[in-house]
Amino acid sequence: MQDFWANPDFYFILLSICGSLSLLVTSLIVFRFLAIAVSIGYLVVIFWVGLDKVGMIAQLGTSILGVSLNALMITKYFYARSMASLEYTWRSVYVENFSLMLPFEFDKLMKYGQVRRIAFNGEGNVLVDLNQDFRSLYYLLDGSALVSVKGDKVATLYQGDWIAEESFLTAEPSKDTVKVSSGTLLEWTTHDLELLKRKQPAIHEKLKLIISRNVCHKLMRAYQDEQRIIHEKA
Numbered sequence: 001m002q003d004f005w006a007n008p009d010f011y012f013i014l015l016s017i018c019g020s021l022s023l024l025v026t027s028l029i030v031f032r033f034l035a036i037a038v039s040i041g042y043l044v045v046i047f048w049v050g051l052d053k054v055g056m057i058a059q060l061g062t063s064i065l066g067v068s069l070n071a072l073m074i075t076k077y078f079y080a081r082s083m084a085s086l087e088y089t090w091r092s093v094y095v096e097n098f099s100l101m102l103p104f105e106f107d108k109l110m111k112y113g114q115v116r117r118i119a120f121n122g123e124g125n126v127l128v129d130l131n132q133d134f135r136s137l138y139y140l141l142d143g144s145a146l147v148s149v150k151g152d153k154v155a156t157l158y159q160g161d162w163i164a165e166e167s168f169l170t171a172e173p174s175k176d177t178v179k180v181s182s183g184t185l186l187e188w189t190t191h192d193l194e195l196l197k198r199k200q201p202a203i204h205e206k207l208k209l210i211i212s213r214n215v216c217h218k219l220m221r222a223y224q225d226e227q228r229i230i231h232e233k234a
Helices: 008-024 028-049 056-080 088-097 103-112 165-170 190-199 201-233
Strands: 114-118 125-128 136-143 145-149 152-157 177-180 183-189
Touching: 008 028, 028 056, 088 103, 103 190, 103 201, 114 136, 165 201, 183 190, 190 201
Parallel strands: none
Antiparallel strands: 114 183, 125 177, 136 183, 145 152, 145 177
C-alpha cells in the first residue's frame, strides 16, 4: 500500500480522471479554473518524477501552456465584465442608464448603433412625426427634445431619455411628434435592431427592459409635474 501511494503513475492517472470529469462542468469559467488546477497538479508530479524521465519535458510544456492559456482567458472574462473594459467617455452613460447590462454587452450594443449630432435649428429638427412608422430608436446623450401632439406641447425630454421607444416596444406608428433643436443622440435603425435581435437576442431583451424602465420614469415625472401644476394653481 505504501508503494501504491508513492507511485507517480497513480497521480498521473488521478489527474487524467479529474481532467476528464471537468468536461462535465457546464460553466466555462469554472472549467478553466479546474483546468488550471489539473495543470498545476501535473507540474507538481512532473518535478517529483524528474525532467530526465522520458516524456516529462513534453508534459511540462503542455502543462505550462494549459496554465497560461486558461489564465489568459480567465483574465479576459473578468476584464470584459469590469468597467475598465469601457471607454472612459461611455462609463457614466453605462452607469446611469444601462447597468442592467454587463459592460461587454453594453459595448456590443454600442457597436450596432451610431452617434448622431444635430446642429442648432431654431425651428427644431423633426426626428419622429405623428403617425410615422418606426424607423429608428434614439437615446439623448445631451440636449433636449420637445414632444407635441398636433402642435400642442405635451412633454420635454432630457439627457438619458429615449425617443421613439413606444413604437419600438409596440411596433405601432408614432402617436406624437418629437423635435430636437440641437443635441447628441445614439441612434439604432430598424436594420441595426434586427441584426441585434438576430445575433445578440439576450442583449436585445435587456434593451427592452431598460427602455421599459425609462418609460416608467417618464410617467412618474409627468405625474409629478401635473401635481406640481395643480398645487401652484391651488
